[in-house]
Amino acid sequence: MANATLGAPVADIKAGYTAMVQRKRIYSGIVLIVFVAMLAAGFDLADERNAGGFWDGLRHVFDFPTELVKEAIEKAPALPGNLAKYFPALIETINIAAVSTLLGAMLAILLSLLSTRGLARWPRLIAVFRRMMDVMRALPEVVIALVLIFVLGGGPVPAMIAITFHTAGALGKLFSEVNENADLKPVEGLTSVGASWLQRMWLGVMPQVAPNYLSYALLRFEINVRASAILGFVGAGGIGSELRIAISWGAGRYDAAAAIFILLFLTIVVIDQTSSHFRNKLVRGF
Amino acid sequence: MAVADIGYDGAIARASAANLFRRKRLIAFGVPTIILAYLVYVFFAFDIPGLAERARIDNARILLADTYSHKVHVSLDNRSGETTVAIEGENKGQYAAEAWPAWVQRDGPSVVVELGEGEVVRFDPDAVRYAVPEYGIVTIRRTDGGIVLDTPSGEIPEWINASGTRVSITRPAGRVSVTRNRTEALRYFAGWELFFFTLDSPFADKSWAELASLAVSGDQVRPGQSNLVAMASDFWNNAMWRHRDVAWAIFETVLMAFLGTMGAMLVAFPLAFLAATNFSPNFLVRFGIRRLFDFLRGVDGLIWTIILSRAFGPGPLTGALAILTTDSGTFGKLFSEALENVDSKQIDGLRSTGANALQRNRFGVIPQIAPVILSQVLYYLESNTRSATVIGAIVGGGIGLLLTQAIQTQKDWEEVSYYIILTLLMVSAMDILSGWLRQRLIGRSTAPANS
Secondary structure (H helix, E strand, O other): OHHHHHOOOHHHHHHHHHHHHHHHHHHHHHHHHHHHHHHHHHHHHHHHHOOOOHHHHHHOOOHHHHHHHHHHHHOHHHHHHHHHHHHHHHHHHHHHHHHHHHHHHHHHHHHHHHOOOOOOOOHHHHHHHHHHHHHHHHOOHHHHHHHHHHHHOOEHHHHHHHHHHHHHHHHHHHHHHHHHOOOOHHHHHHHHOOOOHHHHHHHHHHHHHHHHHHHHHHHHHHHHHHHHHHHHHOOEOOHHHHHHHHHHOOOOOHHHHHHHHHHHHHHHHHHHHHHHHHHHHHHHOO | OHHHHOOOOHHHHHHHHHHHHHHHHHHHHHHHHHHHHHHHHHHHHOOOOOHHHHOOHHHHHHHHHHHHEEEEEEEEEOOOOOEEEEEOOOHHHEOOOOOOOOOEEEEOOEEEEEEEOOEEEEEOOOEEEEEEOOOEEEEEEEEOOEEEEEOOOOOOOOOEEEOOOEEEEEEOOEEEEEEOOEEEEEEEEEOOOOOOOOOOOOOOOOOHHHHHHHHHOOOOOOOOOOHHHHHHHHHHOOOOOOHHHHHHHHHHHHHHHHHHHHHHHHHHHHHHHHHOOOOOOOHHHHHHHHHHHHHHHHOOHHHHHHHHHHHHOOOHHHHHHHHHHHHHHHHHHHHHHHHHOOOHHHHHHHHHOOOOHHHHHHHHHHHHHHHHHHHHHHHHHHHHHHHHHHHHHHHOOHHHHHHHHHHHHOOOHHHHHHHHHHHHHHHHHHHHHHHHHHHHHHOOOOOOOOO
16 A cells, blocks of 8 residues: 555665665775775885885884883893983973963963854954964974974974964864853853953853863873974974984984883873873863 | 751851852962962973073074075185076076176176165175175275275174174175185075076066966977976976975875875774774773773874884885874774764664674664764874874975975075975865865764864
8 A cells, every 4th residue: 555655666666776775885886996096006105205115114113122122121220210311301391291281272262262253352353363273273383393493492492382383273173162062141141240351251151161171171281292292303302302312322222212212101191091081070070 | 948858057058158169269369370380480491581592583584584585696706706696596596697687797807786775795806895875885805814804984893794714794685795715695585586487497587477478379488398388397397496396295295194094094993893892792802902002092103103214214104104003093992982882772673684793783883983983084184184294304204304304404494484385285275175075974073172
């Protein structure tokens, strides 16, 4: 009876459905083939333009770590001394990350409030602040750091500025997404009693968004620790630059490099664990 | 009534309210104080007061001036007695001897260089004379004992830096330097010179209108090649700006990010099943794979980059593998979490129809996790384009390498700004592409916080 009302025999529907499934499968197959071909061609090209070949390199992947570990074990008594020696550099790296997260988050709060509809101080400039954050987010840290190293000399400050700049853009975008979900009623209430823009934001918006802000800022801190280590390697201060020096000494002095690897690994794991613990707490609510 | 039920006591409520206020006040004053104290500590730990001494303001000035202007060098080689005029002092930008720009002129054996603002330098056979309006003529003579400087007043003004072997004059209009072997005058001009065509190209000194009319006209500037093709090839092979190499570098950076991200996805996908509680009954396997993911993530991209570049040498493949290794850990964790959140009803439904394990996964699990995986992968693709820039600077590949090289040579800052603009465009393009693909494939989704 259902067939009769639909006005089509089951066989037709089945044939149509099968044809559709088949067409979808063919499209998926084509996409898959193109993807695999791109991957293979890209790999081939990268392999060709690389100084060492892939298959040759694969046999030597463990050479360097083995050498490093062997030497570190041989010189195990020197390890505590090395760890202590590079600890200040590690503190510097963490400080760079912490300060730039702090300053970047402050900037991001301002930028995000200025670029959220309903909260913005100057609604006409919302697009301008959004583009500003896009540019800040898009510029890789290393670019700013390298230019600033040329002007300001080596040391932690170029890395700090570079990471702050990027953090402000990245967090600003996330913060403004949080702001969009904020309830506007407290803001309206404050407006009705004649509160200024700063008061409205501080008393009406901040209490709502603070936990989410904190959670994002903690995650950013994890990312920034890694970034500040990398920037150290290209010339800014901290443990990255010590690592670069230690590695350039070459075989026979790998105990220092091993100590730095250990410090870096432990720091990242500890910070990741602590921060994810607190983030879970924040997101689940106080 | 409810109040009475729980034994309401005014005194206790007041006390707890007072407590709450005390806590709030403590936080309101304590947190800013701690932040301020920390910033003060960092202010001294980073030696910000000493920064003013270390900062090279002159470098900043050169950097700024070079980003929007270029200089033309007029150099006299004292050995051969020959004068050359070249853009940025490079061979590739050298003017032919009969086609010097109008502000450089021969006057018998001398060369007269107008630096603008009325300042004129003469390369005379016996001396270099720099005429500064309202000041006089600065004369620099080369003697056997060294280089002798004469100023009208006898005193040396601050814009002249003189020693026995070298005199350099820095004025807003340009710079002059004299050493034993070489005399050089530099004049600044706005814009990026020769960005499109170098001087050896027939299109070098044409205006836009002339170029447009040439492009459509039939008579070939270079026989056997249409004008448009000739222009494209001259631009592409521009020896000064190296557009071809730069395009390759950008492509290499994107390639690193693409290969790294997609490779990591392919590695992490099967492993994630082994790490998810509901798909991997063996505790030991699960524990092992999870620790592997933690290890891959914890040993940071920097360390992987260093270890891998030892084995594979510099180049894009090393960068791709470094991204692949780090992100395998991240993806593994994310994917296995997604797998653990899979709704089991669909799988049960499939089981009731007699589907085998492979079919259950294909039709019950994959459709549920595909949007999560796709959105993560696309976000990381964009973020890894940025990582590939810094990894390229370390392993020596892509735009990161070009940037470090250009900054280390410390002379071609207009190239640095060119690369920075291209990097920005590259990352923005990847951002737009990844957003567009996400929209097309899975509709709107919230961004992960680490993009």
